[in-house]
Amino acid sequence: MQVASVIVDVAAMQTDKEFDYIVPEKWEGLIQPGMRVVVPFGPRKIQGFVTALKNKSNVKRLKSIIEPMDLLPVLNQELLELADWLTETTLCFKISAYQAMLPAAMKAKYEKVFQIRETAEPMDDKLASLFNRNGELAWEAAAKAGLLNSLRQEVKENRAELVYKVKSRDRKKSIRMIGLALSDEDLGGHLDALPANARKQKDVLHYLAASGSPLLSAKEVMEQTDTSNSTLKSLLEKGFIVERYQEVYRDPYENRQFKKTEPLPLTNQQQEAIAPILGSIEDVRHETFLLYGVTGSGKTEIYLQSIQRVLEKGKEAIVLVPEISLTPQMVHRFKGRFGDDVAVLHSGLSTGEKYDEWRKIQRKEVKVVVGARSAVFAPFENLGIVIIDEEHETSYKQEENPRYHARETAIKRAEFYQCPVILGSATPSLESFARAQKGVYHLLTLPNRMNNQQLPEVEIVDMREELRHGNRSMFSRALFEKLTDRLEKGEQTVLFLNRRGHSSFIMCRDCGYVAGCPHCDISLTYHRHSHRMKCHYCGFEEPVPSRCPECNSDHIRYFGTGTQKVEDELGKLLPHARVVRMDVDTTSRKGAHEKLLQQFAEGKADILLGTQMIAKGLDFPNITLVGVLSADTMLHIPDFRSAEKTFQLLTQVSGRAGRHQLQGEVVIQTYTPEHYSIQLAGKQDYDQFYKEEMMMRKLGNYPPFYYLALVTVSHEDVMIASGVTEKITQYIQARLSDEAIILGPVASPIARINDRYRYQCLIKYKREPKLNEILKTVMEHYTKQQGDKSLQVAVDVNPFIMM
Ligand SMILES: Nc1ncnc2c1ncn2[C@@H]1O[C@H](COP(=O)(O)OP(=O)(O)OP(=O)(O)O)[C@@H](O)[C@H]1O
Ligand SMILES: [Zn+2]
Ligand SMILES: [Zn+2]
Structure with a gap:
């Protein structure tokens, strides 16, 4: 008898273990670990993943597997083991780990x-x-x-x-094809035999015969011959043509030509940086490289040539880029070099498109994957390199279960395949740079821009001064002057508006009332197109009131600077300027993102105005001015990384200017010009920023000096939420060493979401081998034994959002 261990598709503490099922005789030899199967579970049938096969079970009355859902494993042995590791390190359920590794289309319905x-x-x-x-x-x-x-x-x-x-849900797409069922000799006779009024049928037969191919898309034939489906039906009935269904991939880049590019001769600086990487590929040896190169220093070319070597060895490559910089330009650079060998995975694809890209990888039809975070799970079996561009981006951490970090996951996979990982950035995360300083990562540096082009000159403008001088506009005098100058010269400008931590809200000018969510402790965000206010945490929404609910004044309106508002202002001040606006509103339609950038690239616009979306990865020669409208909005978020994020973002945006022949300039507008993150971003001095920020972190006992784990408890009853957090804090405190620092219980920065009160306890530690086990016990205790359905306990090991 063959028995399969199965993880079932029920994400709960009680079911987070292997269940045994008999493999029916007819499927012995077919069912393998890593396959999805349908199993009986209670009164239901559900999906499960086979993790292992064995000859006997300790369970007495076993049920049988109902049927397999795959013919080949969808998770190989390496990925199954990776899931074990994810489960242990992020404290997630095994089923969540499996599901994170597969495209959404394969989730059972x-x-x-x-x-x-x-x-x-x-x-x-x-x-x-x-x-x-x-x-x-x-x-x-x-x-x-x-x-x-x-x-x-x-x-x-x-x-x-x-x-x-x-x-x-993993439906494959197929298209209808038709072809001639007649030989050339027979064709003439049959054509003659058709009645005179069957002209359309004759047209189709002629068209098929002339094409010379055995099968053509039915849709195409109907279009070309201006016929309808009824014509094809008559021909089918007569047996003159045949019909077949052919599987096709939903290719988001179909009909697109990518100009083939050749490797550039590397500069000395690039050669020095790439040598150790090529060495590690040659020796089949795992090593993690931190490629620290200023903006425009040619990091991407190093990625491309490292991948090329990997492909020559017959191996595969994964390239991770942050979702937001997965721009058409980035995709072009990889497709241009490696053509059809590249699959692209990003959130703009439909579920079906994602599934098809995944299948291309699984069938080994591509060798390179360029994608956002989850592409780290690409099912390659001969991985030769993993590259993480903009490694400092916090979007590499998943904020739902499994709460994994793509960097750690990539390194884990690379250890298995004994291949290199390249972490690239102009502003590495403090954690990574500290590891490179210690020699855990191998530091590679590109200190200069291509052709030794100067980094742009940065001017920091104090907006309080502007106000004192009677300038109430959102543009400082300096920025406005330079903007006019570029318009005259016909050079391009990027205007950047930082939206994060900067919400547009509804406020009463008379009494200061701010419209807040009735279920959460957060203000409602104004949505322009629907003219409604929405809560971004619980989804609550309502129309904008015409009178203030507090004082009945009708001076209640929208506040905050949106891109739309900036665009309107530009229209008034510089009516001749051609502006391309890029934000969630203008890029929601498929392909819009690319079209707008194309417009800008072709010089059909003078100003590119946008949010985070335009901060990264853009490489246009004619940009000579970058303006940051409000640099400090992110500094006020209660997060120990806010200075780091501000510095990184400002440096990245500034890096868009003067990348080629023309010299660039940057204007940063701020209300806190004295802050070190803004001062040092102005000088583009990462090294100094690293030193100062490390000091702050040391003082505050934050990473990279300490590791963090965050426990968040929520409940409808505020007393229960705080009480349970208190107990958890004590329980953990008693079990950790004296070196660990435990902060809490305190109310979370957002103290209520969806009518649930939130409390947290933050653990800072250096080495606590038992911590994960302790946290697991805590979660088990409060989910299993409490029986209080309203109570939620969430643990985030290595958190990036502290709210
Ligand atoms: N060896 C080379 N010879 C000539 N041009 C090069 C070479 N390497 C890179 N370039 C060009 O220099 C420009 C900047 O390079 P690239 O975009 O790769 O820099 P980067 O470090 O990735 O920048 P960022 O981090 O700002 O996105 C690009 O236009 C690129 O084509
Ligand atoms: Zn009011
Ligand atoms: Zn809400």
């Missing part, structure tokens, strides 16, 4: 249907007529029609049964 039973006694005719040809009726349809009670009776009396079906 469950359907409840009533099925007619083949019994002697037939069901009432009227009821029976509602069942489809296969004798099935969906639960939802039955409920809608108000038939659940009658159906319950049918089930009781054995005329129908309720079954749970497991479906996978």
Whole structure:
């Protein structure tokens, strides 16, 4: 007897373990670890993942696997083990780890249907007529029609049964093809035999014969011959043509030409940096490199040439880029060099497109994957390198279960394959740079820009001074002057508006009332297109009031600087300037992002105005001015990384200016010009920033000096939330060494979300081998034994959002 260990698709503490199932004889040898199967679980049928096969089980009464969902494993041995590691290090359920590794299309979909039973006694005719040809009726349809009670009776009396079906959403796409079923000799005779009024049918036959290919897309044939489906149907019935369905990939880059690029001869600086990487590829040896290179220093070319060497060795490459900089320009650079060998994975793709890209990887039809965070799980089996561009980006940490970090995950995979990891950045995260200083990572430096082009000159403008001089506009005099100058010269400008931590809210000018969410302790965000206010935490929304609910004044309106507002202002001040605005509103339609950038690249616009979306990765020769409208909005977020994030963002944006022949300039507008993160971003002095920020971190006992773990407890009852957090804090405190620092219990910075009160306890530690086990016990205790459904305990090991 063969027994399979199965992890079932129920994300809960009680079911987070392997269950044994018999492998039915007919599937012995076929069912393998890493495959999805359908198994009975309680009254239901659910999806499960086979983790191992064995010859016996300690469980007495075993159920059998119902059927396999795959013909080949969807997770290989390496990924199964990686899931074990993710489970241990991020404290997630095993099933969540598996699901994170696969495209969403492979998540099971469950359907409840009533099925007619083949019994002697037939069901009432009227009821029976509602069942489809296969004798099935969906639960939802039955409920809608108000038939659940009658159906319950049918089930009781054995005329129908309720079954749970497991479906996978991973539909493949196919297109209809047609071709001639006649030989050349036969064709003439049959054409003659067709009646004179069958002109359309003749057209189709002629077209097919002339094409010379055995099969053509039916859609194309109908378009080209101006015929309809009924024509094809007549031909099919006569047996003159055949019909086939051919599987196709949904290719988001279909019909797109990428100009082939050749490797550039490397500069001396680049050669020195790439040598150790090529060495590690050659020796099949794992090493993590931190490629610290100023903006425009040619990091991307190093990535490209390292990948090329990996491909020459017959191996595969993963390139991770932050979602926001997964710009068409970035994709072009990889597709341009490696053509069809590249798959692209990002959130703009439909579920089906993502699934198809994943399948190309699994079938080994591509060798390079460029994608956002989750592409780190690309199912390659001969991985030769992992590259993480802009490694400092916090979006590499997933903020839901499993709360993994792509950097750590990449290194884990690279250890398995004994291959290099390159972490690239102009502003490395403090953690990574500290590791490089200690020799844990191998530091590679590109201190100069390409052709030794100067870094742009930065001017920091104190906006309080502007106000004192009577300038109430959102543009300082300096920025406005330079902007006019570029317009005259025909050079381009990037205007950057930092939206993070900067919400647009509704405020009463008379009494200062701010519209807040009734369920959360946060103000509502104004949405321009719908003219409504929304809560970004719980989804609550309502229309903008015409009068202040507090004082009844009608001076209640929208505050904050949105890109739209900047655009309006530009239109007034510089009516001749051609502006391209890029934000969530203008880029929501598919392809819009790319179109706008194309417009700018072709010089059809003078000013590119945008949010985070334009901060990174853009490389246009004609940009000579960058303006940052409000540098400090992020500094006020209660997060120990806010200075680091501000410095990184300002440096990145500034780096868009003067990358080629023309010299660039940057104007940073701020209300806190004295802050070191702004001063040092102005000098683009990472090394000094690193020193000062490390001192702050040391004083505050923050990473990289300490590791962090955050426990967040939430409950509808504020007393329970704080009480439980208190108990958890004490429990943990008693079990850790004296070196660990525990802060809490305190209310979370956002103290209430969705009517649930939130408390937290923050653990700072250096070495606590038992910590994960302690945290796991805490979670188990409060989910299993408490029985209080409203209580939620979440643990984030290495948190990036402290709210
Ligand atoms: N060896 C080379 N010879 C000539 N041009 C080069 C070479 N390497 C890179 N370049 C060009 O220099 C410019 C800047 O390079 P690249 O965009 O790779 O820099 P980067 O360090 O990735 O920049 P950022 O971090 O700001 O995105 C690009 O236009 C690139 O094509
Ligand atoms: Zn008011
Ligand atoms: Zn809310």
